[in-house]
Amino acid sequence: MKKCLLVYWTSRTFMEVVQPFVTQLAEHFRIVVVLFNYSTPPGLVELLSSWEKEGIIERYSLTPDHRNTLRFHLFMRAEIRTLRQYKFDLWLTVSEMQAGERYILECVLPKHCVSVCMWHNITFLFMHNQDTARRLLSGGNIREYPQAREGFVLNGDSYLQRFKRKINQGVSFSRILEYIFLSIKTYVLRIRKKIQAFYDRIVLPWLLAGKTFRLGPYDKMTQLGSGRSDAIIFFDELESKAHKALFRNVGIYTARYPAQGNCRCHEHLTEKKTVLSMLSGFVGRNWISEEALSLFYRDFKTIITFTNVENIHLRLHPDETGKWPEQLRDYLVNKGIEAILVDSKQPIRQIMCNYLGTAGFASASLRDARSSCDHAFVIGFVGISRKLFRDPKFVFANSEGIGWIEEDGGYDPDIFKRHNHVHPKRKTVPEILVALSNG
Numbered sequence: 001m002k003k004c005l006l007v008y009w010t011s012r013t014f015m016e017v018v019q020p021f022v023t024q025l026a027e028h029f030r031i032v033v034v035l036f037n038y039s040t041p042p043g044l045v046e047l048l049s050s051w052e053k054e055g056i057i058e059r060y061s062l063t064p065d066h067r068n069t070l071r072f073h074l075f076m077r078a079e080i081r082t083l084r085q086y087k088f089d090l091w092l093t094v095s096e097m098q099a100g101e102r103y104i105l106e107c108v109l110p111k112h113c114v115s116v117c118m119w120h121n122i123t124f125l126f127m128h129n130q131d132t133a134r135r136l137l138s139g140g141n142i143r144e145y146p147q148a149r150e151g152f153v154l155n156g157d158s159y160l161q162r163f164k165r166k167i168n169q170g171v172s173f174s175r176i177l178e179y180i181f182l183s184i185k186t187y188v189l190r191i192r193k194k195i196q197a198f199y200d201r202i203v204l205p206w207l208l209a210g211k212t213f214r215l216g217p218y219d220k221m222t223q224l225g226s227g228r229s230d231a232i233i234f235f236d237e238l239e240s241k242a243h244k245a246l247f248r249n250v251g252i253y254t255a256r257y258p259a260q261g262n263c264r265c266h267e268h269l270t271e272k273k274t275v276l277s278m279l280s281g282f283v284g285r286n287w288i289s290e291e292a293l294s295l296f297y298r299d300f301k302t303i304i305t306f307t308n309v310e311n312i313h314l315r316l317h318p319d320e321t322g323k324w325p326e327q328l329r330d331y332l333v334n335k336g337i338e339a340i341l342v343d344s345k346q347p348i349r350q351i352m353c354n355y356l357g358t359a360g361f362a363s364a365s366l367r368d369a370r371s372s373c374d375h376a377f378v379i380g381f382v383g384i385s386r387k388l389f390r391d392p393k394f395v396f397a398n399s400e401g402i403g404w405i406e407e408d409g410g411y412d413p414d415i416f417k418r419h420n421h422v423h424p425k426r427k428t429v430p431e432i433l434v435a436l437s438n439g
Contacts, residue, residue: 003089003437005029008104010094011040011062012318015047016347016368017120020258024430026056029437032086033060034079036100039318042345063100069196073204076103080209083108090437091115096225099200102213105228114436115229118429120258121364123239124223125246127395132221136245137238218246231436233429235367238397251436256426257371259349265375272356273310275303278348279317279325280363281388286323293331295383296360299405300337303359303379306416311338313355315365318344348372357418359405361385362392370401375418382407400424 005025009018014035025031033048040062048060061079064071080103087110093101095117105115125133132142201213216226222243224232231251234240244252277300282288300312314329325341332339348365349372352358357377358369362385370378382404385392393404400423403415 002028002030004086005031005090005092005433005437006083006086006088006104006108007031007033008091008093008101009033009035010038011035011044012038013094013120015041015044016349017118017258019047019347020262020349021428021430022051023056024428025433028430028434029090030086031057032083032088033057034083034100034104035060035062036066036098037063038066041318041347069200070204072100073200073208076100077208079103080107088113090433092433093117093229094119094121095223096228097216097219097223099205099213102211103205103209106211106213107209114231116231116233116433116436117224117229118233118255119224119239120235120367122367122395123234123243123397124221125242126239126397127389129221130391130394133242133394136242139245142246222246231432233432236397236400237424242397253432254426255432256423256428257367258429259368259371260423262349262372263353263374265353265373272354273308274313274355275300275307275309275311276313276315276342276352276355276358276369277360278315278358278363278365278369279320279328279361280365281361281385282322282324283317283319284322287327288324292384292387293328295381296328297332297335297337298409299359299381299383300332300339301335302405302409302411303357303416304337306413307356309356311340313342314339315342316344352376357416362389362395366396366402370421371423374421374423377403377416377418379403379405379415381405383409 007018022031035044035048045062048057051057052060063075066072076099083104084107088108089112091104091109091113093104093116095101096105096115109115125136135142201215205211205213216228218224218226224243225247227247227250229250231253232243232247233253233255234243235255235257237254240252240254244250282292303309312332314325316325329339329341348368352369352372353376355373355376357379358366359377359379360381362380362382366378366380369376378401380392380396380399380402382392383406385395386407389395393399396402401421403412405411405415
């Protein structure tokens with residue numbers, strides 16, 4: 001008799017990350033899918049419905065839109081009753097610390113169930129806590145982060161104290177007014193965020209399920225968890241090493257990326273003259289600075305110089321609401337680069353082989369591209385990525401199969417060539433999950 005597997009995932013990345021191995025899992029498990037409704041791509045519901053009809057999965061559900069907090073919590077209260085009946089043996093999730101995941105972990109799963117996180121994205125530890133990541137990699141100890149609070153108190157240096165220091169430093173009156181305005185705006189946003197967290201993690205779970213979902217010591221730092229799960233799957237050896245040092249009592253595994261083996265290229269048959277650039281880093285903005293635009297232009301121009309590229313496809317981020325992609329396109333066109341905006345409806349693994357390569361901001365999509373196509377070049381731009389990350393290359397840990405145009409515009413000419421990238425030999429996600437379920 002097959003064991004029962006619950007997959008709880010974000011709808012935006014399900015088709016890119018989880019879909020490739022669902023049919024393999026179906027050979028070993030009865031599968032139930034619950035998707036957190038966040039930027040749901042077209043065709044996903046139809047795919048799940050077809051799987052249900054074909055018996056690949058037993059059931060699926062999609063939460064209310066993530067922006068409707070009350071409806072989401074009411075949905076989870078009702079979903080708990082249904083999910084408990086399955087007595088799951090294995091749970092696969094992207095993290096263990098969000099409200100929906102805590103409902104499942106604390107209200108649904110039986111004691112024997114094995115909980116597995118699979119973090120396919122670039123990690124918050126390497127993105128925003130780089131000193132801590134380096135310390136962990138070198139074998140050093142780190143202090144345990146204090147228990148996070150979901151209250152309204154703002155800790156640290158007060159705005160009034162900072163204001164007094166500005167005056168004492170002789171800052172101009174106009175700059176002081178600007179500082180006051182930005183401080184008030186920041187303060188209001190922080191208060192709003194804390195109220196929302198209190199409502200989401202304390203008030204509603206307590207009213208609806210008798211639980212509170214306070215953050216654990218490493219939840220905020222990693223956005224993954226604090227070691228509640230039995231195992232975590234990564235796709236980079238350095239990421240596994242750092243998190244193993246952080247989560248000492250959790251099984252850490254490094255797997256083969258789900259999109260690997262998807263490449264359908266035949267280099268000698270097709271002449272490709274387009275580069276794909278996945279836009280990120282400025283999501284929601286209506287404009288970016290002249291400096292940022294010039295950095296994009298410089299690095300795209302470098303690629304055009306070293307290849308036979310004729311145009312650039314600027315792929316919109318799934319969450320994009322701003323106008324800056326149009327600003328970037330117009331800037332590049334005015335500079336003589338053929339650039340057009342394209343949507344993100346199709347997973348990268350389905351389209352990457354149509355391109356000579358991909359290049360742009362240091363977003364997680366570079367990993368998707370590298371795994372999806374064995375021949376395309378994959379290049380990150382350090383200069384523009386420094387607008388968000390202190391060390392963009394370190395964000396990608398080992399940066400397997402990814403080349404870089406440096407902050408000063410320097411490069412290794414070899415990164416512009418198409419090679420047959422050889423991936424490290426690792427177990428697949430289904431192989432790891434089956435082994436974990438069998439104890």
